[in-house]
Amino acid sequence: MDIHQLTRSLHTRNDSKIVMMVADGLGGLPLEPGGPTELEAAATPNLDQLAARGVQGASIPVLPGISPGSGPGHLGLFGYDPLTYQIGRGALEATGIGFELQAGDVAIRCNFCTLDDDGLIVDRRAGRIPTEQSSQLVEKLRQVAVDGVEIFVEPVKEHRFVVVLRGENLQDNVKDTDPQATGVPPLDPQATDPGSQRTVEVASDFLRQAAEILRDEPQANFHTMRGFASRPELPSYEEVYGLRAAAVAVYPMYRGLAQLVGMQVLGQPKTLAEQVEIMGQSWDDHDFFFVHFKYTDSTGEDGNFEAKREQTEKFDAILPSVMDLNPDVLIVSGDHSTPSFLRSHSWHPVPTLLVSDCCRPDGLTTFSESSCIRGGLGQFEAKYLMCLALANAGRMGKYGA
C-alpha cells in the first residue's frame, strides 16, 4: 500500500505546529578512521540539548547505498516515495531557477553548442561561455514564436538554459537532441509516443528559429535540447496530510521543490535568521514549516571539512529561536549526507532528530552520526518521517478497529 493512501484516510486536524529543519547534506564522514565527522567535530549545544528531550534515528534517503540528488532527497523527507515520484530533468532544472511550472508545461534543459560549417558539433558546451554572455543570447532567443504556444526561455548558468513550452497537448516523451558526441550533427527531436508529437513540432520549430538567431555567434551558434519533462504530478500536503504547509528557503531549487508539493513559499529570506523570523510572522497561518539550510551541503561538496563544521554550528545556533516558537513537533534532518571527504552527496543515513511531548526519548544526549544509529527511531526510510511527524502531532487516527 502507498503511504499516502494511509495518510489520506487517517490524518486528522488540530492546532499543532510541525517544524522540519533541513540541514542539506547534514551527514558526514570522518577524515580518518576514529576521527569525528563534521557534525561530531562541531560544537552543537542546542542539538545536544534537544537530543536529550527527543528521539533520534538514521534516515535512509532512498534505499541503502543510494545517493540521491536534491529532488529525490527532499521528496523522501516530504513523505513522497522517491522511487515512485520522479521529477524529470527539465522540470527539476526549471524548478531550480525558480520557474513555477504549471500542469501541462514541458520544460527542456538546453545547452549552447558550437557547430562547424558542416553542421557537425565541435563543442557540446560552446566553450562554457560565461553566464553574462549566454544571458544575452537567451534574451535574443525570446524572439522565437510558435503559434498557439507560450514559450519561456530562461538562463541558468554558463552554457545552460531552460526552455518551457506552455500550450495544449504538450507531452514530454521526446528524446534528447544532444548526440553526446562531437563530429556528428545534433539529432532532431523525436517523440517516443504519439501524444508527444505536438511537442516535437514545437521544439523543431524552436530549433529552426534558434539556428537563424544564433548563426553568426562565434561559439554558441546552436543549442541542444535534453530532459524534456512535464511538471510532476505530486499530490499536495493539504490533500495527503491535511497540512497547511509553508516553506522558508533561500535558494530557488528548494523553494521550487516545496511548491511542487503545494507548500506556500514565504518571503525572500537571505539568511537563516531571516528564515526563522519569517516563519514566526506566519506562525498562525500554517501547520507545517519546512526550513532549508544550504551551506552544510555546499561546504561538503567543496570538500571543506572545517567550513562544514562551522556551518553546522551556525545551524545549531539558530535552534533556540525556533524553539521559542514552541512547535509541537520539531524535526531536524537532512535530505542526504554530503561528506566533505567525498565532496559529493552520499548514501549514508542522515542523523535525524524528532522532539515532541510523546516522542519516547531514547536517552541519548548528543546528536551525531554515532548517536543516531543507537536511537529510538532506528534506521528508517526517509519517506516514513512525515508519518512520524503527524503521529507525534496528534494528527493521525487509528488504523483499523
Added chain:
Amino acid sequence: MDIHQLTRSLHTRNDSKIVMMVADGLGGLPLEPGGPTELEAAATPNLDQLAARGVQGASIPVLPGISPGSGPGHLGLFGYDPLTYQIGRGALEATGIGFELQAGDVAIRCNFCTLDDDGLIVDRRAGRIPTEQSSQLVEKLRQVAVDGVEIFVEPVKEHRFVVVLRGENLQDNVKDTDPQATGVPPLDPQATDPGSQRTVEVASDFLRQAAEILRDEPQANFHTMRGFASRPELPSYEEVYGLRAAAVAVYPMYRGLAQLVGMQVLGQPKTLAEQVEIMGQSWDDHDFFFVHFKYTDSTGEDGNFEAKREQTEKFDAILPSVMDLNPDVLIVSGDHSTPSFLRSHSWHPVPTLLVSDCCRPDGLTTFSESSCIRGGLGQFEAKYLMCLALANAGRMGKYGA
C-alpha cells in the same frame, strides 16, 4: 513477495513448541522526560532474566507512525501483513462478541436510533440506551425472517448490536444507512457492486420488519446499519506455517481474531493463571500457543500509569509457569503500545523478546523500551515475527540451494 509464499514453501514440521505471550498495549511512554515507562517502572525480574538469555527488538506494528486497532495489531503479530489483510468493521464487531463468522456471512454493525414522527433521525444512538434494555430489543428483532437467509441478531453494548446474514450470494459492498447527521431520514442500503444486490434486498427487508417491531419504542424506534463486512479470507496457521495453533484468551475479541487465522480456541479461562494452566493441559496437542493478556492495554487506555505498571508485574509473574512447560521458542510482545500518557493505542514500537536455544543473545539484561532499541532484533515490522519464531523452532527450511 508475500511472506506467506515463503513460509508456505519453506516451513517444515518437528516436535517443537512455540509460545507467543501477548501483553496487549505493552509499550508505553514516560510521564515526564527522563522518567521511566510503565514497563521500566515495573519490577519484572522474570522478563529481565529471560532478556539475558534471549534477544530483543522493537516491533513496528504496521509502519512508522501508524497506530493500529486490535485487528491489524494482532494480524501483524500473527504474520499477516496488516495492510494486505483487512478485517471489515462489521466482521470485527461480530468477532469481538465471540460470534464465529463463516465464509460467506455478512456482518453488519447496527445502532438503535430515534426517529421523529416524520421519520427523521433525532438521535443517532437512541440516547445510548442501557445494555439490559437494548438486549431485550435485540431479542425482539430475532423475529425478523427473510426467505432463504439465516439471520443472527446479537447484542453488543448500549445502543449497539450486530446482525449477521448467512445465505447464498451475499456480498458486502453495501453503503452505510447511517447518514451521520440528525434531522434527515436514515438512508436505504445501497450496493456499490452488482454482486451485493442480494445483500441489499435482505437488509432492506430486515429494516422494514425492524421498523414494525420497534415502532412503539419511546427511544429505540429504529436502527441504522454500518460496516457491512464478510468474514475476511485469511489463510490458516496450518496452511501457511504448518502449525497446529491454539489460542488461550479471556476476551472474545482476541479469541475471535485467533479463530479467523485458524487457531483452536481453548477453554473459558478467566485469569492469566488459568490460561497457562489450560495451555499446559493441551501442550501435546498443539505446536503454537497464543496467550493474550488484556490489562496492560485497558489500564493504559484508562490513563492509569500505576495500574499499568502493576498489570505488567502480574504479567511478569506468570512467566516462570510458562517456562516450566519448556517451550522451544518463547516470544513476548504486544500488538501495539498503549501509553497511559496518551490514553490510547499508539504507533511506538513494542518491546519484543525472543528466547530460544539458537536466538543469538544480545547481551541485554533488562527488558524495556530503552533496551529493546539496542537489541539484536533491531526495529522490525511485526509481520516478520512469525518467520523468526519458525526459524528459532527449527521449522523453516533453507531458501534456495
